Amino acid sequence: MKKKIIELIIELYRVAETKLPDDVISALRSAYEKESNRLAKSILSAILKNIELSEELNKPMCQDTGVPTFYLEVGEKFPIKHELRELIMEATRLATAKVPLRPNAVDPFTGNNTGDNTGRFIPYIHWDFVEGNNLKITLLPKGGGSENTVQLRMISPGLGLEGVKHAVIEAIYDAGGKPCPPVIVGIGIGGGSDIALSLAKKAILRPITERHRDRLVAKFESELLDYLNRLGIGPMGLGGDTTVLGVNIEYAHRHPASMPIGIVTQCWAARRASVTIDSRGNTRWISHREVDLYD
Amino acid sequence: MTREYFLKTPIEEEVVRKLRVGDTIYIDGLVITARDAAHKRAIDYYEAKKEVPVKFYGNVLYHCGPLVKKIDEKWEIVSAGPTTSTRMEYIEPRFIEIFRPRIIVGKGGMGEDTTSALHKYGAIYAAYPGGVGVLAARSIKKILGVEWLDLGIPEALWVLEVENFGPLTVAIDAHKNNLYLNIRESSYEKLKDITSI
Numbered sequence: 177m178k179k180k181i182i183e184l185i186i187e188l189y190r191v192a193e194t195k196l197p198d199d200v201i202s203a204l205r206s207a208y209e210k211e212s213n214r215l216a217k218s219i220l221s222a223i224l225k226n227i228e229l230s231e232e233l234n235k236p237m238c239q240d241t242g243v244p245t246f247y248l249e250v251g252e253k254f255p256i257k258h259e260l261r262e263l264i265m266e267a268t269r270l271a272t273a274k275v276p277l278r279p280n281a282v283d284p285f286t287g288n289n290t291g292d293n294t295g296r297f298i299p300y301i302h303w304d305f306v307e308g309n310n311l312k313i314t315l316l317p318k319g320g321g322s323e324n325t326v327q328l329r330m331i332s333p334g335l336g337l338e339g340v341k342h343a344v345i346e347a348i349y350d351a352g353g354k355p356c357p358p359v360i361v362g363i364g365i366g367g368g369s370d371i372a373l374s375l376a377k378k379a380i381l382r383p384i385t386e387r388h389r390d391r392l393v394a395k396f397e398s399e400l401l402d403y404l405n406r407l408g409i410g411p412m413g414l415g416g417d418t419t420v421l422g423v424n425i426e427y428a429h430r431h432p433a434s435m436p437i438g439i440v441t442q443c444w445a446a447r448r449a450s451v452t453i454d455s456r457g458n459t460r461w462i463s464h465r466e467v468d469l470y471d
Numbered sequence: 472m473t474r475e476y477f478l479k480t481p482i483e484e485e486v487v488r489k490l491r492v493g494d495t496i497y498i499d500g501l502v503i504t505a506r507d508a509a510h511k512r513a514i515d516y517y518e519a520k521k522e523v524p525v526k527f528y529g530n531v532l533y534h535c536g537p538l539v540k541k542i543d544e545k546w547e548i549v550s551a552g553p554t555t556s557t558r559m560e561y562i563e564p565r566f567i568e569i570f571r572p573r574i575i576v577g578k579g580g581m582g583e584d585t586t587s588a589l590h591k592y593g594a595i596y597a598a599y600p601g602g603v604g605v606l607a608a609r610s611i612k613k614i615l616g617v618e619w620l621d622l623g624i625p626e627a628l629w630v631l632e633v634e635n636f637g638p639l640t641v642a643i644d645a646h647k648n649n650l651y652l653n654i655r656e657s658s659y660e661k662l663k664d665i666t667s668i
Contacts, residue, residue: 214473215493215640219600222638226603230550238602239538239550239625276549278538278625287508289623321555321579321601342666349662352655354555354579356601403665407658412600413580414640415654445602 177256178263180457181311185267188315189244190275192449193236196227197463199383200360200421200446207358207418216416220358223411223444238445241277242317244268244299247381253309255455260311261301268293280320302378309455312462314381314448322359322443325351328373333435340365340437341400347439348404348420353413356443358421360384361404364438367428375426376438381448384422397423411444421446477635481529482573484593490641492648496597497637498574501615501630502531506554508626509619510562517569524618525628527570531636534559534577536625538604548611548631550604553578556596564588576639580651586643596643610636 196204204227208220230237246264250257269292271277281295282288293299327350329343344363351359364375387394401423410416421444430436450462473495478486480500490496503525505513516523537551556577559566563581566572567588574594575581578601589595599607613632620627642650 218638222600222603222606226600226606229605229609233605235605235608236538236550237605239536239552239604239608240554240602241538241550276538276540278536279623280625282623319602324555338666345662345666349658352579352658353651354557356578406665407661409654409658412578412598413651413654414598414642415650415657443602 177457178259181256181260181263181453182267182270184451184453184459185264185313185315186271186274188313188449188451189267189271189277189317190234191464192315192317192447193241193275193277194230194234195464196237196446197383197448198465199385200444201227203384203421204358204444207421211417213410213416215414216410216418219411219414220418236275236277238319239278240319240321241275241280242319242447243280243323244293245302245316245318245377246299247302247304247314247316247378249304249306249312251306251308251310253455254311256311264299264301265294268299310452312450312452314450314463316377316381316448319356319443319445322355322441325355325441326373327439328369329437329439330369331435331437333430333433335435337396339435341403343437344400344439345403345407348409348441349407351441352409355441356445357409357413358411358418358444360421360442360446361400361423362440362442363423363425365425365427365435366430367436368431368434369436371428372436372438373440374438375428376440379424379426380440380442380446382424384424388425393425393427397425480531480573483529484573487573487595488593488645490595490644491646492641492644492650494641495638496641497635498531498639499634499636500530500632502533502576502633502636503527504533504535504537504629504631506534506536506626507558508622509628510559510566512619512622514562514565514569523570525630527572529571529573531574531576532572533631534575537629539624546614546617548608548614548629551608551611552602552604553599555579556581560585567592567594580642580649583649583652586647586649586652589643590645590647593645595641595645597639598642599639607636610634
């Protein structure tokens with residue numbers, strides 16, 4: 177079972193790095209169809225061509241293969257629990273050589289790169305314990321360019337939703353071409369500062385074709401998407417109709433005196449992969465319709 | 472109308488002076504990657520009168536930290552799109568003054584100081600779509616060398632021979648036109664229209 181999980185995680189890395197989820201590819205194709213700016217259209221065409229090549233040649237679409245974050249949902253009856261951390265570390269070392277991944281874990285004090293994408297708190301793991309006998313593993317390898325434009329804003333609650341709207345639009349304006357637009361914007365509203373950012377990052381795991389189940393939130397997502405695309409920043413910040421592919425919001429209750437807003441930018445290469453494995457070792461892919469197994 | 476140019480390194484100053492923002496270019500020849508750490512070391516070496524092992528003059532400086540694989544002691548470039556150029560903004564004008572690359576390739580654009588330096592020393596900044604790593608790697612024909620590997624694989628100087636590297640968009644020309652700053656100005660106007668806080 178342990179060997180099977182390690183192999184599955186290596187496969188998760190390969191799939192995430194070489195195949196975008198279906199919802200992201202469709203959004204990029206439709207952005208290309210609709211784009212009226214000549215330069216923007218040629219950039220989107222290069223992006224689509226790169227996606228095809230990446231999948232065909234089985235090579236990571238972007239040289240920045242990201243810093244890996246895992247989201248685990250561990251069923252109470254799933255046979256392996258606390259060893260999962262070590263299995264993820266081992267699979268990450270192996271995937272670095274096999275996929276391959278660019279070594280992206282650097283010690284902030286010495287500047288030393290560990291060379292295998294593991295390190296202190298890296299890969300980071302979010303744990304969730306659920307009923308049943310399945311383990312769900314989601315991998316989010318996120319690039320540095322789009323991580324550098326993430327913002328946390330603590331606004332006056334009195335500004336209300338208009339204040340949230342302003343904060344988000346200003347953050348995407350500040351980001352300009354730096355996070356490799358067209359981007360997906362994940363927004364976390366409420367909680368404390370850490371919760372807002374954590375929810376914002378979790379929000380980008382949801383397919384952009386799905387709106388929030390709460391109607392009020394869903395409406396706000398659609399409105400923000402429309403406003404953000406009016407900025408005209410365009411693909412790579414060189415102008416155009418498509419700046420944002422999708423806006424996903426998650427929220428928590430907040431302190432009466434606080435309105436934290438986490439704003440996470442995710443580049444067009446919105447890589448994520450999700451799979452479940454049951455206690456007998458049967459697997460099912462969630463993020464991708466079909467996965468050709470590769471050895 | 473789009474103007475297209477096919478350039479071969481080393482590139483003369485008068486050639487890039489003719490280019491304007493919005494032009495499309497393709498490059499054959501020598502491209503050298505350098506990110507934050509390599510920029511800093513190159514300038515430190517120059518000031519300490521130590522030799523920098525590569526020649527940027529007239530060639531292409533590429534803001535890129537490639538994904539590479541070593542097979543039988545030989546390096547292979549797997550994916551090699553551009554990195555965010557603004558990280559080098561604080562150091563780029565000095566780098567241009569000393570090393571005189573003719574074309575800088577990156578993504579996301581650069582600021583006013585670099586725009587002035589490009590104008591003064593007769594060079595341009597060209598954009599390659601970010602994240603388009605496999606397509607970029609296809610135009611790399613040969614790895615001519617790698618220096619300063621102690622900085623880490625992404626930060627090292629990779630000396631590459633490219634063929635038909637493009638399409639690159641001239642985003643900052645040698646006449647102080649900066650496409651990014653133009654877009655930012657118009658986005659700011661729209662921002663003010665949309666929100667009132």
